[in-house]
Amino acid sequence: MNTNQNTLSVPNGTIAYDDSGEGPLIVCVPGMGDLRASYRHLAPALVVAGYRVVTTDLRGHGDSSTGFPSYGDEETAGDVEALLDHLGSPAVIVGNSMGASAAMLTAARRPELVTGLVLLGPFGRNPKVSRALTLIMRAATAVPWVTVTWKAYLPSLYAGRKPADQAEYTASLFAALRRPGYAAAFSRTTRLSHDAVERALPAVHTPSLVLMGGLDPDFPDPRAEADWLANALGGTAVMVPDAGHYPQSQRPDLVVPAIESFLTTVVPRG
Template sequence: MNVSYVERDGGRIAYEVHGQGPPVLLAHGMGENRGSFRHLVPLLVAAGHRVASVDVRGHGDSSAGWSSYAPAEVGADLLAVVRALGGGPATLVGSSSSAAAVVFAAADAPALVSGIVQVGPFVEQPKLNPFLRVALAAVLRSPRLFGMFHRTLFPCDRPADDAAYRKAMVATLREPGRMAAMRGVAAPVDPHWTTRARDVRQPVLVLMGAKDPDFPDPGAAARAARRQFATAEARMVADSGHYPHADRPAQTAADLVEFLAVTGRA
């Protein structure tokens, strides 16, 4: 494992690079780390891409204790990694909470971003009843409970190494400042990514697991995300939950490689 770092105001961002070719940055969701993409990275490398998997601020090997975990700040971190790789332009792939970050990055620095992919994006803040609000508050304070919740986001299949990955993920979340970072990511923010979506002029792909349990109707959620942009495409990953890059890496890679052929011409 060859980890690199880029310094930012308030800490440093860790990332790992594999392969050669047009650059692709992968940014994970709340509570996870760059290992979320462990099964996707080799497929993109084999397809001829230079792939940087990033630990977003507060997660993995990146610093904890940031003053803000807003998606605009995470987007700026991703742009800093693009610059460290040589200035791009790069395609940015954001999963779950990071799906918001890639929108800010594309809108703020179009010369550095050739396209974006949103994996499981939230167009609206989920509406929770009192019981679920209490449950969420507990999950955001307990690494063990988050690990149990994380397991539910794989309603179809889990990777063969899922238990080992989750054990390591939970161990990282027990480090000082990690659960505070999760709460920072989960906090409502203004501006919301949807306010910047129309500023994105690069190609956009929305990927959604067809059985993502985070959404009552994943197909409707994907279409709602697509409609936020001037031009975008939405695709469903069959028999997949919230992390299609983990439970259906081959199908996800095929969709991404097809899209990357478009961003390479953009």
């Protein structure tokens, strides 16, 4: 697969993205603390299927720059909108976790840019947690501790089947996080709220597919959360067995055909 590595200038920094293939546009947005390589098992399959696939790093993550004044769902949605304006084409947005939150905001704010939404382990609202736990997590994700905390918590998000290249990928993720400025950017990103996403849901009228890992530990009841969001969007929920928060890399054998089937319903083909 021939891949062009690019950067896009946005206010206060740059956003890194890879661009592969030809055909209808698909833009893939990873979750907080992750890299665009989270789509390493999905993007090549979609390119082979005849799509142009762009995978992007979040601001302050991967090969994107740090030093932005703020981080979160709304800021990420702004970066996605800038990327789509730059690419000059509406797209199906594939978003994981926080990337799914940004995708929904983009569909609400700039519906002309979005032909479909594929939401993997999505946050459409804030999880219900106690104030005490919130304070504990804020302390644990402060700059001195955030890398250690993420390294301890990340394996639980891969509940179920592990990607064959998991050790190599995790090593590259933490190598990226250890660079100057990136732990601070990640720490600031963890302070995000999904309130704006929940408020925006009634304005999202884009065809939507919710893919939720049946073992996703970020939700007390993954199926109930997937059904709630799909109902709010008028979309479809599909549970992915033996997968946690990253079904695109844990179960590409199930996720790829589900996404390809959805694409045939929302993307015009010649």
